[in-house]
Amino acid sequence: MATLKEKRTCGQRCQDFGHFVWNSDDGTFMGRTPEKWVYISSYYVAFYVVMTGLFALSIYVLMYTVDPYYPVYQDRLKSPGVMVWPDMYNDEVLEITYNMSDKHSWMKMSSCLQHFLEPYNDTKQSHCNYYNCTSGKYFFQPKFDAPKHTKWSCPFYQSTLGNCSGIEDSTFGYTTAQPCVIIKMNRIINFLPNNGTGMAPYVNCTVLEGQENVRGHVYYPENGTMDLSYFPYYGNLAQPTYVNPLVAVKFDLINQRHAKIQCRVMANNIAYQNIYEPYEGKVDFHLTALS
Ligand SMILES: *[C@@H]1O[C@H](CO)[C@@H](O)[C@H](O)[C@H]1NC(C)=O
Ligand SMILES: *[C@@H]1O[C@H](CO)[C@@H](O)[C@H](O)[C@H]1NC(C)=O
Numbered sequence: 001m002a003t004l005k006e007k008r009t010c011g012q013r014c015q016d017f018g019h020f021v022w023n024s025d026d027g028t029f030m031g032r033t034p035e036k037w038v039y040i041s042s043y044y045v046a047f048y049v050v051m052t053g054l055f056a057l058s059i060y061v062l063m064y065t066v067d068p069y070y071p072v073y074q075d076r077l078k079s080p081g082v083m084v085w086p087d088m089y090n091d092e093v094l095e096i097t098y099n100m101s102d103k104h105s106w107m108k109m110s111s112c113l114q115h116f117l118e119p120y121n122d123t124k125q126s127h128c129n130y131y132n133c134t135s136g137k138y139f140f141q142p143k144f145d146a147p148k149h150t151k152w153s154c155p156f157y158q159s160t161l162g163n164c165s166g167i168e169d170s171t172f173g174y175t176t177a178q179p180c181v182i183i184k185m186n187r188i189i190n191f192l193p194n195n196g197t198g199m200a201p202y203v204n205c206t207v208l209e210g211q212e213n214v215r216g217h218v219y220y221p222e223n224g225t226m227d228l229s230y231f232p233y234y235g236n237l238a239q240p241t242y243v244n245p246l247v248a249v250k251f252d253l254i255n256q257r258h259a260k261i262q263c264r265v266m267a268n269n270i271a272y273q274n275i276y277e278p279y280e281g282k283v284d285f286h287l288t289a290l291s
């Protein structure tokens with residue numbers, strides 16, 4: 001059986017390829033005349049120039065309309081979360097358990113609070129936040145009046161926390177059955193507590209379990225108030241030295257010295273009953289003093 005196809009030698013194939021690259025008979029280069037190649041190239045050059053231009057334009061428009069001082073994505077006005085310090089967790093449950101006669105145990109609690117309060121050091125605050133804020137009023141700042149195109153932030157002094165400031169008592173009460181905890185509400189840009197009605201939010205702690213083990217509790221500052229001058233918050237770029245207002249609570253534990261406590265930040269526009277957001281508007285924790 002003879003093959004019908006004529007076997008071509010390697011040399012012939014190379015010649016064919018050579019013909020394809022440059023065909024002198026009809027003057028085409030890679031199957032097309034140089035003229036056509038110029039048309040095709042200029043078409044693609046124009047195409048990419050236009051695409052690049054459109055891309056650059058859209059990026060430019062986006063950057064131009066975005067306000068760097070305000071987050072782009074903010075889904076509805078959120079309700080702030082609430083946290084407690086010392087932030088001691090046991091299986092995702094906040095359990096502040098300490099042994100008042102074990103130095104290692106109470107040191108752990110007090111150094112957690114010392115560390116947490118470092119930014120609130122009176123000397124530090126009076127250097128960073130020296131604006132004379134008017135307490136009891138929202139601190140609206142439409143303009144960027146502070147140095148370096150920023151807005152003022154009100155100072156929050158550690159000493160405001162009185163007997164829970166760690167200044168007179170560096171153990172924060174953890175060598176006794178009168179421990180201090182510190183409540184902080186997360187910041188939300190442009191959030192106005194009580195919806196702008198001029199009433200300050202405050203912390204209200206209630207004993208959920210073990211009422212007989214808690215003789216009482218005291219708030220610092222008085223009434224657990226978070227002053228209005230810390231609101232609204234304009235964001236980290238506008239207020240780089242902002243510090244959250246804090247409320248400290250000193251509990252007086254008796255009997256079994258164990259209780260489950262809930263601390264809520266009270267304001268008519270702070271939600272606290274969303275079961276999917278357990279830290280929204282409130283924080284629950286166990287407090288136990290061992291001996
Ligand atoms: C608390 O600490 C003291 C001293 O270290 C120790 O004797 C005691 O057993 C501890 N109490 C508990 C409940 O662990
Ligand atoms: C605050 O800082 C100053 C200077 O750094 C320091 O001397 C002082 O002890 C600090 N105060 C507290 C309560 O830690």
Ligand SMILES: *[C@@H]1O[C@H](CO)[C@@H](O)[C@H](O)[C@H]1NC(C)=O
Nearest residue numbers: 129130131132133145146152
């Ligand atoms: C705040 O008040 C003090 C004394 O009353 C004054 O020296 C200081 O300049 C004031 N600061 C501002 C930013 O107004």
Ligand SMILES: *[C@@H]1O[C@H](CO)[C@@H](O)[C@H](O)[C@H]1NC(C)=O
Nearest residue numbers: 161162163164168218219220
């Ligand atoms: C702070 O503690 C001291 C000593 O326990 C007490 O005499 C004082 O009344 C407390 N201060 C406040 C504001 O509760």
Ligand SMILES: *[C@@H]1O[C@H](CO)[C@@H](O)[C@H](O)[C@H]1NC(C)=O
Nearest residue numbers: 194195196197267268269270
């Ligand atoms: C807050 O105020 C706005 C406008 O002033 C009003 O539309 C809204 O219903 C108020 N919300 C609450 C919870 O009072």
Ligand SMILES: *[C@@H]1O[C@H](CO)[C@@H](O)[C@H](O)[C@H]1NC(C)=O
Nearest residue numbers: 202203204205206207264266
């Ligand atoms: C604190 O919360 C408790 C329980 O919800 C409530 O009975 C009490 O009136 C509240 N206190 C204040 C000052 O809002």
Ligand SMILES: *[C@@H]1O[C@H](CO)[C@@H](O)[C@H](O)[C@H]1NC(C)=O
Nearest residue numbers: 136200202221222223224225
């Ligand atoms: C704390 O609350 C009491 C009773 O409502 C009030 O008389 C007192 O002026 C409040 N103190 C402060 C500093 O707001």
